[in-house]
Amino acid sequence: MTAQEEKVTTLAELPEPIARFIDETRDRPNADSYLVAVLQMIQKHFGYLPAGALNTVSQKMQIPAAKVTGVATFYHFFTFVPKGKHTVSVCMGTACYVKGAGILVDRLKDLLGIRQIGHASKDGQFTLEVARCVGACALAPVLIVDDKVYANVRPDELPKILSKYGFKPKAE
Template identity: 45%
Template sequence: MWRLKLLTEEEIVSLIEKYGNKKSSLIRIMQEIQKKAGYLPKEDLSVLSQQINIPLSKIYGIATFYHQFRLKPFGKHTIQVCFGTACHVKGGDEIWDFLREKLRLIGSEDTTNDLLFTVQKARCFGACSMAPVMKVDNDIYGNMTKEKLEEILKKYS
C-alpha cells in the first residue's frame, strides 16, 4: 500500500508550542499537520486532541467544516480528466463517469480505498486537438476512449 506520512508526537507537541495551546491556534496547527502529511491523519488528530486538551469531535468538526482540510490521503497516482470546452464537447464527461465507475468511487469520494488513485477534474491542458484528454501524474493521454482508459488503469495498477 502507498506509504503515508504521520507526524511524530514530538512534532505535534512542537507545533503546539509554536502556535500556542489554545483553541484559536487549532486551525493553524491543523494546517501545518496537513502541509507535512498531505492530509489530516486520524492518529495525528488524536494526539493533537490529547495534547491540546480539546475533544477529538471538536477537531473533526473543524476539519469537516473547512474545505481546505482533507481527512483522506491522496492516492499514489493522480488522474485528472479535462473538463475544458473541447474535451467536454468530445465526451470528457463520459470518460470521467467511466473512470469513477471503474474505480468504484461513490458520491464525493475521490480516492480509491487501496489509495492507488485520486481523481480530479481539471481545466484545459493545452492539448485540445487530442480531446478528450486525461492526465495521470505527469503523463498526458489524448483521444481517450473507455477501452484506452482501461488499459491505462492497468498500466498504473
C-alpha cells in the first residue's frame, strides 16, 4: 500500500469542494441522484476511487455503502487502482479500429511493459487504457495522452509521442 492510499483509507473528511457540493445538493429534490457526480469528482481528485472515500460518501450522502459500491463498479469510468502519472488511451471506436488502433495497443503494451489494460507501468509513469469512441473518427486512429488528442497516429510515432511525457525508449 502506498503512502497516499494509506492516508486516504483513514480519511474522515472528503476534499473540501466535494464536501461542499454534497452539502449544497442535500436539500434539493432527489438528492441521492448526485451520487454519480460526486464519484466523478472524487475520481478527478485522486485519479481513482479510494475505498475510504466511498465509505465517507455513503455516510455523508446517507446512501447504503452497498449501493455506492454497486454504482461505482457499474460504470467503466471508475477505477479502483491508482493511476500512473500520465494516462495513455487508445480510442477503440470502429473508425479507429478499422484504421489499426489494435496495432497501437499492442505496440504500447510492448513499449511500456504493461500487460493488462487499465494498469500502470512499473515506474508509475503511464497507465494504458482503451477508450470508447471519442468521436474524432475522421482523424482515426487517435491516441489521447492526458487531455491531448493525437490524430492519425502511426505505430512508429509512438516512442516520439511518449517521449514528450518523459518516456525513455529502451536501447535497441
